[in-house]
Amino acid sequence: MTRVSVIIPTYNRAATLPIAIDSALEQTVDDLEVVVVDDGSTDDTDSVLAAYDDPRVRPVVHATNRGANVARNTGLEYARGEYVAFLDSDDEWHPEKLERQLAALEDRSSDWVGTYCDSAYDLSGTTGRLRSTAAAVLARGDDEPTREGNEELIGEILADNVQPGAGSTLLVRTEVARDAGGFDEDLDRFQDPEFCLRVLEQGKLAYVDEVLVRREDTGHPSAAVVANASERYRSAYAAEIDRFEDRGYEIRSSHELVLAKRYFAAGRFLRGAWHFRKAAASPRAYPGVGWVAGVGVRRRPRPVVATLVVLLVATAVGRRVLSR
Numbered sequence: 001m002t003r004v005s006v007i008i009p010t011y012n013r014a015a016t017l018p019i020a021i022d023s024a025l026e027q028t029v030d031d032l033e034v035v036v037v038d039d040g041s042t043d044d045t046d047s048v049l050a051a052y053d054d055p056r057v058r059p060v061v062h063a064t065n066r067g068a069n070v071a072r073n074t075g076l077e078y079a080r081g082e083y084v085a086f087l088d089s090d091d092e093w094h095p096e097k098l099e100r101q102l103a104a105l106e107d108r109s110s111d112w113v114g115t116y117c118d119s120a121y122d123l124s125g126t127t128g129r130l131r132s133t134a135a136a137v138l139a140r141g142d143d144e145p146t147r148e149g150n151e152e153l154i155g156e157i158l159a160d161n162v163q164p165g166a167g168s169t170l171l172v173r174t175e176v177a178r179d180a181g182g183f184d185e186d187l188d189r190f191q192d193p194e195f196c197l198r199v200l201e202q203g204k205l206a207y208v209d210e211v212l213v214r215r216e217d218t219g220h221p222s223a224a225v226v227a228n229a230s231e232r233y234r235s236a237y238a239a240e241i242d243r244f245e246d247r248g249y250e251i252r253s254s255h256e257l258v259l260a261k262r263y264f265a266a267g268r269f270l271r272g273a274w275h276f277r278k279a280a281a282s283p284r285a286y287p288g289v290g291w292v293a294g295v296g297v298r299r300r301p302r303p304v305v306a307t308l309v310v311l312l313v314a315t316a317v318g319r320r321v322l323s324r
Helices: 017-027 045-050 067-079 097-106 125-139 152-156 174-179 189-198 223-236 236-245 252-267 268-279 283-298 304-322
Strands: 003-008 032-039 058-063 081-086 111-119 171-173 204-215
Touching: 003 017, 003 067, 003 097, 017 032, 017 045, 032 045, 032 067, 045 058, 058 067, 067 081, 067 174, 081 152, 081 174, 097 111, 097 171, 097 204, 111 189, 152 189, 152 236, 171 174, 189 204, 189 223, 223 236, 223 252, 252 268
Parallel strands: 003 032, 003 081, 032 058, 111 204
Antiparallel strands: 081 171, 111 171
């Protein structure tokens, strides 16, 4: 049996796909295969795949575009490895990514079914450097969440305190991924944490405290898509959310903050302010909210009166949160 099956779903990313494939083939773990699922691409993806004269690269082609989660599940069906590791076609792995993850599981019991690592966005240029610096400063005062285990990890994932990005960072036993049912093909957002929650029903996840994945910031789904996915996600895990909120986790409010940011970024300020009022946001979240609001202003300039209304609402909400 092959040690690791790398699953790369792709759609019209001929420009970035070779970087992803090469980063998989250049792993220090030799015993692997790379299952590339071309999800109905209409660009030069077929030529990119044809250029690989390597038996480890196994293309699978969808006749029509069916979505990234369907493509991941197709790759899972074709996988022949003991473990599967997912990699988005616009991301890139550190050469020792799989080796570090397998080592993290080596001396653990069979209860440990997978592991994830950290990732970082490639934020180049002056704007990117400013965003990276701000994120690093804001993270210093945060409480350190639980990053390993089973029950201990569920609340952290639901509250968005931990993001095990299954699309590019997760390594998990193939049989566990299949038994979990693969990725939810109806979710356009939150599919990574949702999949990890079902994996955690079968065992524990370990954590490698290293940035071993470089990601591209290729944008976000629309605010409406995020809102619909959030509602579906929260409904599916309502009992677990109630249980962990009783323990002090702020789960529903964290989703309200996500929605506020997405509506602010889209220039829908009043809708964003409505969600922000429902979020128990720490003052440390304000710079991030301000950043996306600035994006929204540039995207959809508003009249002066509407802008003043938004500022007044935001100020009132800020005072309420600070007074807690």
